[in-house]
Amino acid sequence: MTQKNTVFKMLGDDDIEHVLCAVQLIEALEIEPKELNQRLKTYRCSSLDELISHFESLPHGGFIALWLLGYWAEQGVQWVANLTELHVKHQEIEQLPDSLCHLSGLSKVELHFCKLSQVPEVLCLLPELTHLSLMGNKLTEISPKIAQCSALKALSLEENWFDQYPENLRLLTQLEELNLSYNGLQEISSSIGDLVHLRKLNLSVNPLRKLPQSIGRLTRLIELEIYDWPDESVGQLTALPDSIGDLSDLRSLSVCSNQLTQIPQSIGKLSKLKSLNLSNNRLVSIPSSIGLLSQLESLNCSNNLITSLPEVVGNLSQLKQLMLRSNFFVELPQTLSSLLQLETLDISGNLLKDIPRGVRALNMNHELWHKHGAILHEYTKLKHLDISGVEDLVLSSSISELSELVSLSILYCKSISGLEHIVALSQLQKLKLSGNKINRLPTELFKLIELTELDLRNNSFDELPQQISALKKLSYLNLYNNKLSLLPRWIEDLVLLEVLDCSYNALAEAPDELGELSHLKELNLKRNELREIPKSIALLSGLEMLNVSKNPLLIKTRSWLESALSSTKVYT
Numbered sequence: 001m002t003q004k005n006t007v008f009k010m011l012g013d014d015d016i017e018h019v020l021c022a023v024q025l026i027e028a029l030e031i032e033p034k035e036l037n038q039r040l041k042t043y044r045c046s047s048l049d050e051l052i053s054h055f056e057s058l059p060h061g062g063f064i065a066l067w068l069l070g071y072w073a074e075q076g077v078q079w080v081a082n083l084t085e086l087h088v089k090h091q092e093i094e095q096l097p098d099s100l101c102h103l104s105g106l107s108k109v110e111l112h113f114c115k116l117s118q119v120p121e122v123l124c125l126l127p128e129l130t131h132l133s134l135m136g137n138k139l140t141e142i143s144p145k146i147a148q149c150s151a152l153k154a155l156s157l158e159e160n161w162f163d164q165y166p167e168n169l170r171l172l173t174q175l176e177e178l179n180l181s182y183n184g185l186q187e188i189s190s191s192i193g194d195l196v197h198l199r200k201l202n203l204s205v206n207p208l209r210k211l212p213q214s215i216g217r218l219t220r221l222i223e224l225e226i227y228d229w230p231d232e233s234v235g236q237l238t239a240l241p242d243s244i245g246d247l248s249d250l251r252s253l254s255v256c257s258n259q260l261t262q263i264p265q266s267i268g269k270l271s272k273l274k275s276l277n278l279s280n281n282r283l284v285s286i287p288s289s290i291g292l293l294s295q296l297e298s299l300n301c302s303n304n305l306i307t308s309l310p311e312v313v314g315n316l317s318q319l320k321q322l323m324l325r326s327n328f329f330v331e332l333p334q335t336l337s338s339l340l341q342l343e344t345l346d347i348s349g350n351l352l353k354d355i356p357r358g359v360r361a362l363n364m365n366h367e368l369w370h371k372h373g374a375i376l377h378e379y380t381k382l383k384h385l386d387i388s389g390v391e392d393l394v395l396s397s398s399i400s401e402l403s404e405l406v407s408l409s410i411l412y413c414k415s416i417s418g419l420e421h422i423v424a425l426s427q428l429q430k431l432k433l434s435g436n437k438i439n440r441l442p443t444e445l446f447k448l449i450e451l452t453e454l455d456l457r458n459n460s461f462d463e464l465p466q467q468i469s470a471l472k473k474l475s476y477l478n479l480y481n482n483k484l485s486l487l488p489r490w491i492e493d494l495v496l497l498e499v500l501d502c503s504y505n506a507l508a509e510a511p512d513e514l515g516e517l518s519h520l521k522e523l524n525l526k527r528n529e530l531r532e533i534p535k536s537i538a539l540l541s542g543l544e545m546l547n548v549s550k551n552p553l554l555i556k557t558r559s560w561l562e563s564a565l566s567s568t569k570v571y572t
Contacts, residue, residue, distance in 0.1 A: 004029065008039055012058050016094070019060045023067050023097065033075045042068065046079055052091065062091030062114070070099025081105070084128075089113055096120035104128065112136050124148035135159050147171035158182050158202075165189040173197070181205050181225070186236075193217035204228065204254075209236045216243025221250055227277065228257035235259065245269035256280050256300070268292035279303050279323065291315040302326055302346070314338040322361075325349050332356055343384045343407070357381070366390050377401035388412055400424030411435055420444040434458050434478075446470045457481060457501075469493035475519070480504055492516035503527055503547065515539040526550050526571070532557050538564045547571040 007029070010022035026036070037043040045051045048069055055061030066088070072080040084105050089112035096111075100122050107128045111120075113136035123129060124145050132149070133156040140161045146152075146168055154177035157166075163184040169175070170191040177200040185206040193214030200223040208226065224247065228235030235258035244253075245266025252275040260281040267276075268289025275298040278286075283304040290299075291312025299316070302325035309324070314335025319342055324332075326349035336345070337358025346363040347355065355362070355372060361384040364373065369390045377398035385402065386409040387393065393410065395418030405425050410416060412435035422428065423444035431448065432455040433441075439460040446467035453476040454468075461482040468474075469490045475498045484505040491500075492513035500517070503526035510525060515536025520543055525533075527550035537546070548561070549571045558572050 004031070004039075011060075011064055014059045016060055016063070019063060023064075023071075023099075027071065027099075033072060033077055036068075036071075040068070048086065048088070052088070060092075062088065062093045063095070063097060066093070067097035067099050070097055070102045073102040073104075074099065084108065086110070096122050098122055101125040107131065109133070110135075119143060119146060121145055127151065130154065132156070133158075142166035142168040144168050144171065150174065153177065155179070165192070167191055170194040176200070178202070188212055188215070190214040196220065199223070201225070205235070207236050209238065211237070211241050211244075213241045213243045215241060216246035219246060219248055221247050223252045224250060225252075225254045226258070227254045228280075240264055240267075242266045248272070251275065253277070263287050265289045271295065274298065274318075276300070286310060286313075288312055294318065297321065297341075299323070309333055309336075311335050317341065320344065322346070334358070337381065344386070355379075360384065362386070363388070364390075369393070380404070383407065385409070386411070391415070394418055395421050397421050397424075403427065406430065408432070409434075423447050426450065429453065431455070441465060443467060449473065452476065454478070464488055466490055472496065475499070477501070480524075487511055487514075489513045495519070498522070500524070510534055512536045518542070521545070523547070533561060535560075535564075543568045545569045545571075 007022050007025045010018050013019055042051065042054055045054055048065065051065035051068060052062055055064050058064060069080055083103055085108040086106055087110045091114050093114040094116060104126065105128055106126050108131040109123060109129060110133040116134060116137040116139065118139065119142060123132065128151065129149055130151050131154040132152060135156055135158040138161050139157060152172055153174060155175060156179040158179045159182040165185055165188050167189055174197055175195050176197050178198060179202040181202045181204040183206055185208060187209065188211060190212040192212065196217060198218050198221055201221060202225040204225050204227045226237060237255065237258035237260060239260065240263065242264050244264060247270060250270050250273055253273060254277040256277045257280040260283055265287045267287060270293060272295055273293050274295055276296060277300045279300045279302040281304055283306055285306060286301060286309060288310045290310065293316060295318055296316050297318050298321040299319060300323040302323045304327050306327040307329065309332060311333045313333060316339060319339050321344040322342060323346045325346045329350040329352055331352065331354065334356050336356050340360060342361040344363060345359055345361040348365045348368055357378055358381045359379065360381055362379060362382060363386040366389050369387060380401055381404060382402050383404055384407040385405055388411040391414040393413040393416045399421050402425060404427060406427055407430040408422065408428060409432040411432060416436055420442035427450060428448050429450055430453040431451055434455055434457040437460050449471065450473060451471050452473050454474060455478045457478050457480040459482050461484060463486065473496060474494050475496050477497060478501045480501050481504040484502065484507060487502060487507055487510055489511045491511065496519055497517050498519050499522045500520060501524040503524045505528055507528040507530060510530060510533060512534045514534060520540050522545045523543065524547045526547045530548060530551040531554050533548060546565060546568055553572065561570050561572060
């Protein structure tokens with residue numbers, strides 16, 4: 001057996017040291033890429049995924065694929081030399097080959113679930129590296145050599161084995177994004193305050209008990225996440241430091257599913273905050289300084305022990321979503337009527353005897369409907385109404401009193417009667433009737449000519465009534481998971497349609513008239529019985545997404561889609 005044959009046989013060895021020896025010998029022998037391709041039978045591989053697949057039968061196939069990639073880069077193989085991103089997942093690599101240093105153009109590297117126990121030093125030799133994700137490995141510490149990654153802006157260490165905050169992170173002075181979620185961190189070092197360029201910080205799903213005051217030095221931070229999941233029971237955070245109010249650029253703060261008992265008054269200094277999630281804690285009150293958050297759009301206080309809201313919540317003029325589910329509210333401040341932008345108000349699971357009549361939005365479950373449904377007509381300022389999970393919903397003609405309603409959702413009700421009465425809601429723009437087992441609509445509904453969105457998901461329609469074509473302003477139509485066998489030709493009459501979802505039906509063909517929908521941006525035909533797609537689809541110059549996966553498409557149809565819709569994201 002020749003020396004070369006012996007070396008190449010070593011690549012299949014179980015012992016990584018023998019594999020390392022083999023690649024070193026191949027490099028020393030300076031074997032040309034052409035001969036290497038012939039011996040390794042890699043001449044058809046033109047991507048890392050193909051290389052990994054090619055070597056998957058070898059014990060260290062992932063390592064060999066990465067080594068070969070770097071070796072080819074050194075030899076000047078064009079497609080490799082031009083790589084700017086490297087994505088590897090679920091490979092038992094444990095270490096990276098030194099040859100990767102020749103991929104000098106790499107700016108983004110993702111090594112997910114590769115059983116790495118340390119940050120590979122070769123990564124520190126990539127001068128253009130700005131984004132590094134090492135999710136799902138076995139890292140417990142960070143070497144001081146990480147300082148050589150001087151261009152690094154985003155680092156994800158999510159789901160590793162850290163039980164102490166890695167102090168050497170302070171050496172990454174230009175870091176803008178840091179993800180340390182899903183580790184075993186019980187505290188965060190004060191040195192985190194040295195990362196003054198941070199814009200996004202994720203410390204979620206760690207058994208943290210407190211945050212250092214130095215976190216207030218991260219004045220460029222726009223997103224801070226320290227949440228847990230209710231079923232994880234990891235979050236132990238009992239308080240936020242007063243310095244949280246120094247994060248003057250913060251837009252989003254999520255501390256849900258911890259053990260917080262109070263929120264500092266300094267929260268009111270976060271004048272740019274748009275989203276605040278305090279749900280699933282042990283809060284008994286909300287500080288009055290909350291009224292200073294003039295840019296706040298979403299406030300979630302669900303699943304706490306709160307008994308009252310401060311009157312100043314009425315000052316949140318930009319608030320669109322207010323979640324107060326499962327607390328101990330007996331009453332709500334009348335100032336809620338001042339929230340003119342409100343689109344969602346969830347107050348279920350409380351002890352409320354009354355609801356302010358001037359609210360602009362209301363979400364009603366089975367419990368709230370039976371308590372307040374009879375006087376719904378008194379809420380004449382409502383613009384957004386969501387009725388969900390009512391077993392036997394009866395709508396009366398008095399719903400016509402809600403003349404300002406622009407959005408109505410009736411979701412997952414066991415039975416519904418009186419739908420015809422909503423024809424009086426002449427300003428209605430969005431109508432959602434998902435999950436109600438409906439198989440036909442009252443003809444009166446097609447007089448709602450201001451409708452722009454109609455959602456009929458998860459129902460029992462086996463055909464579409466032609467009267468829908470009268471809704472000329474429709475831009476969104478969702479028919480997901482019904483029993484449709486035919487998409488009618490009159491669909492072309494919906495000339496402003498931008499999104500059409502007919503997935504999970506029984507369509508055997510799609511009409512040529514789809515090509516007339518010149519405004520269409522998204523078309524979802526997933527999981528039907530389609531063998532062909534009309535050629536007229538190619539006329540839709542604005543189409544951004546087409547999903548025809550899970551259909552028995554002809555091979556020629558798949559090929560045509562790939563060539564005819566080159567500027568569209570196509571899922572086949």
